[in-house]
Amino acid sequence: MAxxxxxELRQVSTRFGAHVVHDGIDLAVRRAEIFALIGGSGSGKxxxxxxxxxxxxxxxxxxxxxxxxxxxxxDADALALRLRWGVMFQHGGLFGALTVTENxxxxxxxxxxxxxxxxxxxxxxxxAMAGLAPEVGAQYPAELSGGMLKRASLARAxxxxxxxxxxxxxxxxxxxxxxxxxDQLVRKLxxxxxxxxxxxxxDLDLLxxxxxxxxxxxxGKVQGVGSMAELAAMDNPAIRKFFEGPRGRNxxxxxxxxxxxxxxxxx
Numbered sequence: 001m002a003x004x005x006x007x008e009l010r011q012v013s014t015r016f017g018a019h020v021v022h023d024g025i026d027l028a029v030r031r032a033e034i035f036a037l038i039g040g041s042g043s044g045k046x047x048x049x050x051x052x053x054x055x056x057x058x059x060x061x062x063x064x065x066x067x068x069x070x071x072x073x074x075d076a077d078a079l080a081l082r083l084r085w086g087v088m089f090q091h092g093g094l095f096g097a098l099t100v101t102e103n104x105x106x107x108x109x110x111x112x113x114x115x116x117x118x119x120x121x122x123x124x125x126x127x128a129m130a131g132l133a134p135e136v137g138a139q140y141p142a143e144l145s146g147g148m149l150k151r152a153s154l155a156r157a158x159x160x161x162x163x164x165x166x167x168x169x170x171x172x173x174x175x176x177x178x179x180x181x182x183d184q185l186v187r188k189l190x191x192x193x194x195x196x197x198x199x200x201x202x203d204l205d206l207l208x209x210x211x212x213x214x215x216x217x218x219x220g221k222v223q224g225v226g227s228m229a230e231l232a233a234m235d236n237p238a239i240r241k242f243f244e245g246p247r248g249r250n251x252x253x254x255x256x257x258x259x260x261x262x263x264x265x266x267x
Contacts, residue, residue, distance in 0.1 A: 004031045004166055006196050012061035014047055021047050034190050034197045034210050038242060039217035040104060045200045046168070048217070052198070053087055053166055054078055065165060069149065083111055085164040086157030090172055092144035094141040099135035100127070102151045108158045122159065130155035131185055147178030154185070165189065167199035171206050179215045183209045204242070216242070 007029035012024040015064060021044040029035045037045045051063060052058040052063040054070060063070045068081050087093075094103045104123040108114055114122070127137055130151040150170060157165060170186065183206050189195045201207060207214055208228050216223040216231065218238035224231055232243045 005029065006031050006066055007198065008064045009048075009052075010050070010062045012043065012051065012055075012058045014051070014058045020220050022061075023218075025061070025217075025224070026223055027215055027222060029196065029198055030212075031096035031196055032190060032194045033212040034186060034199070036207055036211040036212055036214045037198070037200050037217060038202070038207065040241075043217040044220070044265070045217055049198070049200055050165060054082065069101060083160055084162060085166065086160065087166045088150070088154045088157045088168065088170060092141060094149070094153055094156065096141050098140075099137060100132075100139055100141070100144070100155075103141070103152065104137075104156045104159050107156065111160065122156075126158045127152075128154040129158060131181065145178075146173050147175070147181065150174065150178075150182060151185070158189075162195065164198070165194045167197060167201075169200055169202070171201065171203045172205060179203060179206065182206070186210045206239040224232075227237040 005025070005028045009025050009027040011019070012022050012025040021042075025044075025048065037048060047056065051058050051070075052065060054073070057070075066081060066084055068077065073081070091231050095102070096104070098106070101120060101123045104126050105119040108119045108122060112119075112147055123137060124134060127134065130149065132151050132155065136144070136148060136152065141152065144152060154167075154170075167186070173183050174182065186197060186206070187210050188198075199206075200210075211228060213225055213226055214231060215225045216236075216239050223236050223238040224234050226234075233240050234240070
């Protein structure tokens with residue numbers, strides 16, 4: 001039986017004036033997979049993400065998320081859909097005047113009838129789920145390291161137990177150790193909780209270690225979709241540039257080393 005698609009894009013086109021960003025994009029994201037979007041600057045990755053999470057509309061084409069067509073969606077239906085996904089923004093997106101616990105609890109206070117004690121208990125559970133110690137909840141975002149800030153943002157994105165999680169550059173700006181911890185956390189969210197993850201990332205190590213499938217965007221089109229091992233075997237110049245050069249070769253060699261010499265492929 002074919003896997004269920006939780007996101008479907010059909011002939012999505014986006015323009016900013018005369019500039020064509022997307023020219024007939026077709027994509028599908030399967031349930032409980034880790035799906036990544038990569039591409040050079042200006043390839044439309046962030047724009048596509050914004051269109052998936054109802055922050056922007058394409059000029060033409062259709063987008064369905066969790067079975068709901070986003071075209072002409074009502075405000076009530078849009079809210080109901082947003083409650084089924086979480087978003088981890090690149091720079092955290094936490095409110096500086098609130099503690100980490102208060103930030104995590106904010107979606108619960110806005111969208112549930114739970115009392116303060118219940119909300120604080122859930123926030124503590126999400127902190128633990130994101131790999132943070134309980135005492136971090138009393139800190140403010142400005143007091144956190146880059147890695148801790150990413151995890152706190154992820155904990156807030158998990159507050160409402162989403163089916164679908166969007167990650168915007170989850171390891172950007174992190175040291176190798178912190179980035180490696182995020183790699184493990186991404187896999188845990190899929191493997192233990194069955195969450196579908198869609199991420200934008202330039203981190204080749206993260207892509208090799210976690211992504212089930214990766215879509216490469218360039219020149220307004222999807223240039224290829226597949227595992228990192230499958231993409232590495234393609235001749236398309238727009239794809240090859242991600243695997244050539246020192247960074248690309250090092251990431252691939254590390255993945256092969258960890259898999260015992262074979263090109264690593266997710267489960």
